[in-house]
Amino acid sequence: MINHPFLDGNKGTAYVLMRLILLDYGLDFLTNQDDKYKMVISASIGEMKFEAIKNWIQARLKNKYDE
Incomplete structure (x- = not known):
């Protein structure tokens, strides 16, 4: 990523966005x-x-x- 929109928080923002997209498709992580x-x-x-x-x-x- 060349441009960082946040001074600190790109990692967390990317993870949250990924998680929201997955949850929207009915998917989640099976991990800790x-x-x-x-x-x-x-x-x-x-x-x-x-x-x-x-x-x-x-x-x-x-x-x-599937739970």
Whole structure:
């Protein structure tokens, strides 16, 4: 991301937006807070590239109506 709309909070904003979109489609994560935190930090410092982020998300998605 070249432009950062917020002085501090891009990581959290990106995560919340992703989560809202997933919830809108009836999806949620099947993982714990620590795992989600580590993913967001890894992505933000460049340790995870797009494919790795996509794979992480896909591996942890669940349909929230299948409970």
